[in-house]
Structures are given as C-alpha cells and as structure tokens.
Amino acid sequence: MSEKKQGKLNEAKWSVLDLSPIVVGGSVGQSLQNTLDLAQHAEKWGYNRYWLAEHHNMAGIASSATAVVIGHVAGGTSKIRVGSGGIMLPNHSPLVIAEQFGTLESLYPGRIDLGLGRAPGTDQVTARALRRDLHSTGEDxxxxxxxxREYFNPTEKRxxxxxxxxxxxxxIxxxxSSGFSAQxxxxxxxxxAFASHFSPDYTLTALQLYRDSFRPSQVLDKPYAMVGANVIAADTDEKAKFLATSMQxxxxxxxxxxxxxxxxxxxxxxYLWSDYEKAAIQRQLGASIVGSPETVKEKLEGFLAATQADEVMVNAQIFDHQERLRSYEIVAELAKGK
Known part of the structure; x- marks a missing residue:
C-alpha cells in the first residue's frame, strides 16, 4: 500500500452540501433565497461543487424537490458545479431522473452532477406517498x-x-453511509461520496472497501472519494460551539x-437532552469539526490524513445565515492556505 499523504488542505477539493434549512421564524422562500446566496458566495470563494439533498416530510428542510432547486442554483451561478447529494433513486423512476438531469445538463452544460442514494430519505409513511415499493430493501x-445509466448511454435501440x-x-x-454503495x-x-457527517463510525471501513473493490472504467482510472463533514467555524471556539447547538x-x-x-x-x-440522547447524538456527530480557524485547520488536517479523501463536502447547519456564510468563508480561506 502506498504511503499516506499528509492532510494538506490545499491538496484537496472543497465543496458544499446544502439541505436548504428552514429556520424557526423563517419561510421556505427565504430558505431558498439563502441557498442561492450561499451558492453565489461559495462560487466566489472557490468551492468546487454545490450539492442539494433530497429529504421528504421534514419541516426543517426545503430541498425536497431537489432537481428544481438545482436549477434555481445553477441559474443563479456561472461556473460552480451543481448537483444532488443525493437523489434517492428508489423514490423515482430512472427515466424521470434521466429526463430531469438531462434537462439540467442541457440548460447548464458541463456543470451538473447526479449523486445517487438508495435510502428513501424519509419515513415509511411518506415513502408510501412517494409511491415507492415498500417491499424493496434497496437490493434492487x-x-x-x-x-x-442505459438511458444516458444506450447500448442498443430502446x-x-x-x-x-x-x-x-x-x-454519476x-x-x-455503509458498505453497499461503497463496494x-x-x-x-x-x-x-461517504456520509461521514452523520455516519462517522463506518467512514474508514467504507472508504477502504471502495478502494479495494475499485475497477478502472471509462469514467475513472483510479478511485475518487469525497467525504461529507460537518464543519462549523467561527472566530472563536466558544462562538462555534454555541452555533453548533442548532445542529445538535x-x-x-x-x-x-x-x-x-x-x-x-x-x-x-x-437541560435539553438526556444522557442516552446525548450519547446517541455524540455518536452520530462524533466527526463534526467545530471551532476557531486554528482549531478547524488542525482537525481538518487530521480528517484528511485519516480518510485520504480527494474532496471534502462541507455541511453546516447554522441558524443565522450570516454566521453560516462566515463559517464557509473560513473553510475556504483555510483551504487556500490563508
């Protein structure tokens, strides 16, 4: 096995994961405006791609119609890649997804990504409303x-x-968040792309499984791994920890x-959580990186050294939009070596 690279921030690519959070006292319209504003700033700061996540029946997430929001973001930016992190394919007809993302690629050529997951992204009652086969376990x-893939590149006349x-x-x-999609x-x-931001315990195992099972293709000649990370940065450790309580x-x-x-x-x-709840949440958020620029830099370097990720997708669930912008700005500055 080759010697591991050091965790140098300027050697990785950096991207944004956005769930278009709806905040207390806010509206869906404002959330979607904030999403576009963050994307425009992310483009200016040099982020590589901007992904939206599909979730349903969640009162705090405005990105359920993911392809529509991707179009909103791509139309308001000019060069940053925009895509899904991800589309939950079992919720949809593959034909519909091919048409949606074919339309997006036609409108914004060379800028659209299609990230795919196999979970429903919601509860079983909502999955039924989505007309999803409830007997499916994701094995299909x-x-x-x-x-x-055949719709994009047909091998025969269909x-x-x-x-x-x-x-x-x-x-694609x-x-x-497990080994199935990695393999x-x-x-x-x-x-x-691995969801370390909510499934940290399996990160290294899944990445190793991906690399060990990799076979060169027309798409890639070597593995390319992106890892999600919760990163909440502020001017001081204390302020960042305070902001992180919204995510908690x-x-x-x-x-x-x-x-x-x-x-x-x-x-x-x-005073909000029990000991059991605290332990459960800390297990899920255990890889979160929260702190001042100095703290975040040190932890991100360790994260990169451990994962050997080619790209990091930063998630930041922060209540105040200006503080959220500042958090992403700090990460961008660190990535550039400032």
Whole structure:
C-alpha cells in the first residue's frame, strides 16, 4: 500500500452540501433565497461543487424537490458545479431522473452532477406517498442504476428514450453511509461520496472497501472519494460551539422521532437532552469539526490524513445565515492556505 499523504488542505477539493434549512421564524422562500446566496458566495470563494439533498416530510428542510432547486442554483451561478447529494433513486423512476438531469445538463452544460442514494430519505409513511415499493430493501438499486445509466448511454435501440438525457455526460456518483454503495461504486469504477457527517463510525471501513473493490472504467482510472463533514467555524471556539447547538438540537429532534425548523442556538444543551440522547447524538456527530480557524485547520488536517479523501463536502447547519456564510468563508480561506 502506498504511503499516506499528509492532510494538506490545499491538496484537496472543497465543496458544499446544502439541505436548504428552514429556520424557526423563517419561510421556505427565504430558505431558498439563502441557498442561492450561499451558492453565489461559495462560487466566489472557490468551492468546487454545490450539492442539494433530497429529504421528504421534514419541516426543517426545503430541498425536497431537489432537481428544481438545482436549477434555481445553477441559474443563479456561472461556473460552480451543481448537483444532488443525493437523489434517492428508489423514490423515482430512472427515466424521470434521466429526463430531469438531462434537462439540467442541457440548460447548464458541463456543470451538473447526479449523486445517487438508495435510502428513501424519509419515513415509511411518506415513502408510501412517494409511491415507492415498500417491499424493496434497496437490493434492487444496482438494477435501477443500470437502467438509469442505459438511458444516458444506450447500448442498443430502446423503445423508450430519455429526451433530454440520451447522449449527455452527466457524472454519476454513488452516495452511501455503509458498505453497499461503497463496494458497488468500486466495482463500477464510479466516484464515491461517504456520509461521514452523520455516519462517522463506518467512514474508514467504507472508504477502504471502495478502494479495494475499485475497477478502472471509462469514467475513472483510479478511485475518487469525497467525504461529507460537518464543519462549523467561527472566530472563536466558544462562538462555534454555541452555533453548533442548532445542529445538535436538529439531531435531538430526529432521535425523538420528530422534525421541525432549525432552532436558534442555546447556551447549553445539558437541560435539553438526556444522557442516552446525548450519547446517541455524540455518536452520530462524533466527526463534526467545530471551532476557531486554528482549531478547524488542525482537525481538518487530521480528517484528511485519516480518510485520504480527494474532496471534502462541507455541511453546516447554522441558524443565522450570516454566521453560516462566515463559517464557509473560513473553510475556504483555510483551504487556500490563508
């Protein structure tokens, strides 16, 4: 095995993951305006790509119609790549996704990514409303993926064609929080993105599985791994920890089986969660990087050294939009060596 690279921030690419958070007292319209504003700043600061995530029946997330929001962001920017992190393919017909992303690629050529996941991105009741096959366990995901890829690059004359879509180069990524998609991405020679921002314990195992199973393809001649990370940066450690309590409250709601708008930060979480809830949330958010520029730089270098990621996708669930912008700005400055 080759010697590991040191975790040099300027040797990795940096990108943004956005769930278009709806905050307490805010509106969906304002959230989508903030999404575009963050994307425009991210482009200016030199981020590589900007991805939106598909979730449903969640009162704090405005990106459920993911392809529509991608179009909103791509139309308001000029060069940053825009895509899905991800589209939950079992929720959709592969033909519809090929047409949607074929349309996006036709409108914004060379800028659209299609990241795919195999989870529903919601609860089972909502999955039924999405007309998803509730008997599916995700094991048919490889077949759905093959069908989708065939619409973009048909190997034979088909009675059903994706127009727009056919013949277009829309990069496909596989997303995952376990080993299933890691191994599949490796076997197909596709780029892989791991959700370390909510599944940190399996990060290194999944990345190793991806690299070990990788087979060169027309898409890639060597593995390309992107890793999601919660990064909340502020001018001081204390302020960053304060801002991070909004994210902690969001996960607390999920542990309790309910969703709601993103709450404002609090001085302390101790009176909000039980010991069990605290342990569960810290396990999920254990890889989160929170702190001042100096703290964030040190932790990101360690994160890169451990994961050997080619790219890091930064997620920052911060209540105040200006503070969120500042957090991403700090990361961009660190990535440039400032």
């Amino acid at each position: 995901f490889p077949d759905q993926l093959d069908e989708l 009675p059903v064609r994706a127009i727009p879509g056919e013949g277009l180069n829309v990069p 990524w596989l997303l995952g 599949l991405a490796g076997q197909l020679g596709l780029p892989f 409250q969001q996960f607390l709601n999920l542990v309790r089986g309910r969703s709601g708008p993103l709450n404002p930060p609090v001085e302390s979480m101790e």
